[in-house]
Amino acid sequence: MHSRTARATSICGALLVLAGCTAPEGPEAAPALAAGCPVTERAAPDPERPVVDLDLRLADDLRTVTGTETVALTPDLPVAELWFRLVPNAPQSAGHRLAVEAVRGDLVAGGGYVDAGAASGTPGSLYRVDLRETVPAGQTVSVELDFRLRLTAGETPAGFDRLGVDDSVTWWGSGAPLLTWEPGVGWAQDPMVEVSGETTAAPAADTTIRVSVPGDLVVLTSGDQGRPRETADGRRVWESHDPVARDVLVAVGEFETATVEVGSTRVTTGVLPGADASAEELAERTAEAIRVLEGRFGPFPYPTLTVPLVSDDGGGEEYASSILLGSDDPGLVVHEVAHMWFYGMVGNSQFRDPWLDEAFASYAESVADGHTHEDDLDRGGAVGGSMADFDDQDEYEDLVYGKGAAALAAAREAAGEQAFDEAVRCYVETQAWTIARPEDLARALQGLEPALDVLVEAGALDRRDAEAAGE
Numbered sequence: 001m002h003s004r005t006a007r008a009t010s011i012c013g014a015l016l017v018l019a020g021c022t023a024p025e026g027p028e029a030a031p032a033l034a035a036g037c038p039v040t041e042r043a044a045p046d047p048e049r050p051v052v053d054l055d056l057r058l059a060d061d062l063r064t065v066t067g068t069e070t071v072a073l074t075p076d077l078p079v080a081e082l083w084f085r086l087v088p089n090a091p092q093s094a095g096h097r098l099a100v101e102a103v104r105g106d107l108v109a110g111g112g113y114v115d116a117g118a119a120s121g122t123p124g125s126l127y128r129v130d131l132r133e134t135v136p137a138g139q140t141v142s143v144e145l146d147f148r149l150r151l152t153a154g155e156t157p158a159g160f161d162r163l164g165v166d167d168s169v170t171w172w173g174s175g176a177p178l179l180t181w182e183p184g185v186g187w188a189q190d191p192m193v194e195v196s197g198e199t200t201a202a203p204a205a206d207t208t209i210r211v212s213v214p215g216d217l218v219v220l221t222s223g224d225q226g227r228p229r230e231t232a233d234g235r236r237v238w239e240s241h242d243p244v245a246r247d248v249l250v251a252v253g254e255f256e257t258a259t260v261e262v263g264s265t266r267v268t269t270g271v272l273p274g275a276d277a278s279a280e281e282l283a284e285r286t287a288e289a290i291r292v293l294e295g296r297f298g299p300f301p302y303p304t305l306t307v308p309l310v311s312d313d314g315g316g317e318e319y320a321s322s323i324l325l326g327s328d329d330p331g332l333v334v335h336e337v338a339h340m341w342f343y344g345m346v347g348n349s350q351f352r353d354p355w356l357d358e359a360f361a362s363y364a365e366s367v368a369d370g371h372t373h374e375d376d377l378d379r380g381g382a383v384g385g386s387m388a389d390f391d392d393q394d395e396y397e398d399l400v401y402g403k404g405a406a407a408l409a410a411a412r413e414a415a416g417e418q419a420f421d422e423a424v425r426c427y428v429e430t431q432a433w434t435i436a437r438p439e440d441l442a443r444a445l446q447g448l449e450p451a452l453d454v455l456v457e458a459g460a461l462d463r464r465d466a467e468a469a470g471e
């Protein structure tokens with residue numbers, strides 16, 4: 001996510017020649033890459049990944065979503081329960097509410113809410129489905145949940161949020177129970193915290209989304225969406241498929257849309273009446289961000305990208321093959337497009353290691369505008385740590401976004417630009433569609449001691465991770 005839009009990046013973009021905004025050439029180190037690097041092929045998604053079907057209906061009041069979610073999980077560890085995160089019940093989304101109304105399945109024994117730091121007045125931030133028997137690794141378990149999402153108009157504590165209602169638009173990201181399975185690890189049961197961030201760990205899942213909406217409203221959602229079909233009751237049903245979605249965004253409104261092809265990706269943007277930018281302008285801005293970032297991080301991860309602009313004074317939120325924009329600020333667009341690599345494709349536990357996606361997305365802004373945030377490197381405090389390790393929103397953003405981006409830029413300078421870029425590319429391609437950990441990055445940086453030293457010094461990597469990478 002990106003809650004601030006007024007960072008200094010655009011100033012550096014205009015004044016690139018001034019000291020502090022340039023990206024100096026670093027000493028060239030001999031490329032010494034980790035085993036398996038350099039890579040020529042991107043890792044394929046797990047063929048045993050979860051299959052998720054979301055059948056959603058936006059009511060005529062435009063603020064109630066009812067849905068049925070079907071999940072088929074083939075775990076790589078035995079499971080006796082299934083856990084789901086109910087993100088709208090987080091403190092920062094207070095006002096909205098997500099409730100599970102029924103759960104079904106051959107092995108389902110029951111289900112219940114777990115508070116886990118939920119906003120008061122909501123059922124809980126996690127939902128646990130109990131199974132009648134333990135399901136062994138490699139066997140598929142299927143459950144079906146009925147749920148109701150109630151969206152509230154007006155300000156939430158976090159301001160611009162992943163869920164919202166306005167005159168001509170309704171949007172919800174993380175608006176359905178979110179499977180919290182981390183392959184090889186187990187269930188993520190992290191508590192919600194006051195600091196506003198994503199707080200999820202979700203596997204890439206083969207996901208189908210159907211959304212029924214009133215009248216002729218336009219839907220922009222994750223995945224390869226087709227044209228809507230009309231139903232007898234005067235509604236439209238939009239269907240989309242994303243074979244590797246960790247979480248999905250749905251935006252429904254009076255969108256004007258534009259489509260542009262960039263490389264092998266089809267970008268579809270949508271703006272509301274009276275928006276600051278036209279759909280065509282936003283499409284070109286998004287396409288330019290893709291072009292610039294592909295040069296650094298490799299091919300764009302998805303065949304499609306949808307970009308609804310729903311406000312003119314908010315931030316942004318990343319979803320699988322979709323970006324929610326609350327502003328058309330160019331730096332914000334680059335940041336959120338970068339999340340398609342760092343979050344969308346290279347997943348992470350956004351509770352345990354928020355810097356793995358946020359520091360990289362912020363660092364990616366420098367690819368477009370040259371600003372390396374170098375002043376932020378001197379801030380006290382560690383870039384790494386979980387969402388629970390930061391005292392407040394400012395500290396979280398200063399360290400994870402600001403200092404994190406600065407540390408990655410400084411690591412690049414210390415190691416040599418080409419060697420660092422190749423190592424990061426290796427990290428990206430080998431960790432595609434997984435939930436990565438800091439030690440995976442350290443392994444990719446093996447042999448680039450000056451870069452590892454910078455990241456350890458900034459508290460991004462642990463000394464043990466860096467040393468283990470060299471063994």
Ligand SMILES: [Zn+2]
Pocket residue numbers: 001002335339357358361
């Ligand atoms: Zn972000």
